[in-house]
Amino acid sequence: MKIAVLGAGAWGTALAINAGAHHTVTLWARDAAQAQAMQAERVNTRYLPDLPFTDGLHVSSSPLGAWLAEQDLVVIGSPMSGLRGMLTQLAPILGSQVPVAWLCKGFEAALNGDGLMAHEVRAQVAPALRGGALSGPSFAQEVARGMPTALVAASDDAAARDAMVQAFHNNSLRVYANDDIVGVEVGGAVKNVLAIATGLCDGLQLGLNARAALITRGLAEMNRLGLALGAKTETFMGLSGLGDLVLTATGDLSRNRRVGLALAQGMTLQQAVDSLGHVAEGVYCARTVVQRAQHLGVDMPIAQAVVALLDGQMTPVQAVAVLMGRGAKGEN
Numbered sequence: 001m002k003i004a005v006l007g008a009g010a011w012g013t014a015l016a017i018n019a020g021a022h023h024t025v026t027l028w029a030r031d032a033a034q035a036q037a038m039q040a041e042r043v044n045t046r047y048l049p050d051l052p053f054t055d056g057l058h059v060s061s062s063p064l065g066a067w068l069a070e071q072d073l074v075v076i077g078s079p080m081s082g083l084r085g086m087l088t089q090l091a092p093i094l095g096s097q098v099p100v101a102w103l104c105k106g107f108e109a110a111l112n113g114d115g116l117m118a119h120e121v122r123a124q125v126a127p128a129l130r131g132g133a134l135s136g137p138s139f140a141q142e143v144a145r146g147m148p149t150a151l152v153a154a155s156d157d158a159a160a161r162d163a164m165v166q167a168f169h170n171n172s173l174r175v176y177a178n179d180d181i182v183g184v185e186v187g188g189a190v191k192n193v194l195a196i197a198t199g200l201c202d203g204l205q206l207g208l209n210a211r212a213a214l215i216t217r218g219l220a221e222m223n224r225l226g227l228a229l230g231a232k233t234e235t236f237m238g239l240s241g242l243g244d245l246v247l248t249a250t251g252d253l254s255r256n257r258r259v260g261l262a263l264a265q266g267m268t269l270q271q272a273v274d275s276l277g278h279v280a281e282g283v284y285c286a287r288t289v290v291q292r293a294q295h296l297g298v299d300m301p302i303a304q305a306v307v308a309l310l311d312g313q314m315t316p317v318q319a320v321a322v323l324m325g326r327g328a329k330g331e332n
Contacts, residue, residue, distance in 0.1 A: 229292075
C-alpha cells in the first residue's frame with residue numbers, strides 16, 4: 001500500500017514510522033531543508049529524536065501535485081488551523097479517487113457563525129473528497145516505538161474507513177472502524193479542553209477524588225454536546241470518547257494537561273503554550289466548543305470554566321470555586 005503523510009510533526013511522523021514497517025510511506029514536510037535532513041539522518045530530530053525511521057519510510061518536500069493521486073491513502077497531519085487550506089489544495093488533485101484521513105482533533109476557530117468540525121470543513125471546501133478522521137487514545141512516542149495502541153477510523157464513507165484500517169492496522173496498532181464521524185470528532189475535540197481542566201486540578205493538588213469527578217462529569221458534557229450534534233452515546237463510551245479522555249487527562253505526555261499544570265503554577269497562558277514547543281489543540285478550540293454548545297443550548301460548565309481561565313477572567317482557584325459552588329442536581 002502507498003501512503004502519503006502530509007506534515008512532519010510528532011503525530012504524523014509517528015504514524016509514518018509505524019506504517020513504514022509494513023507499507024511504502026512518503027512523509028511530506030513543507031520545509032525542504034528539514035525534509036533533506038530527515039531523509040539523510042533517518043530521524044525527525046525535532047519531534048522524535050530517539051526513534052529511527054523504518055525501511056519503508058521516505059521523506060519528501062516536493063510540491064503537492066500529481067504524485068498524490070498515485071497514493072492509496074493521503075493522511076493530513078496538520079493541526080486544525082491548517083486543515084481548511086490543506087483540503088482546498090488537495091481537492092483538485094485527488095477528486096473522489098484517493099481517500100483522505102485527517103489527524104487533527106478540535107473545532108475550527110469560529111469566524112462567522114459556529115466553528116466547524118473537521119468533516120464539516122471537508123463538506124464545505126472539498127465535498128467530492130472521500131475521507132474521515134483517524135482518532136483515539138494515542139501518544140506519538142508510543143506509536144512510533146510500536147507499543148500497543150488502539151485507534152478509531154471514523155467516516156460515513158465505507159471505502160475511507162477501509163483504507164484507514166488497511167493502512168494502519170498491524171501487530172502493534174488495532175484500528176476499529178466507526179461510522180459515527182460526529183461522535184468521534186466531538187470526543188477528540190472536547191477531551192483536549194477537559195484535559196486542561198484536569199491538569200489544573202492536579203497542579204493545584206486537589207486530589208484523586210477531584211480528578212475522577214472532573215473526568216466523569218467532563219464525559220457527561222462531551223456526551224451532551226455530541227448528542228445535540230447528532231452523535232451516538234455509545235461512541236463516547238469507546239476509544240475516541242472515554243479512552244482518549246482518560247489518556248489525555250492523566251498522561252504525563254499530554255500537551256493539554258501540561259497547559260493546565262502550568263496555569264496552576266502561575267504561568268500566563270502564553271508562557272504555558274510557549275513551554276510546550278508543540279500545538280495544544282485544547283487552547284485553540286476551547287472557545288469554539290463552548291460557543292457551539294451555547295448555540296445549541298447545551299450546558300458545559302467545566303468547558304466554560306476553562307475558557308474563562310484561558311481568557312484571564314478567572315484565576316485557577318476561582319475556576320474551582322465556581323465549579324464546586326454550583327447548585328445540587330441529579331446526575332442524569
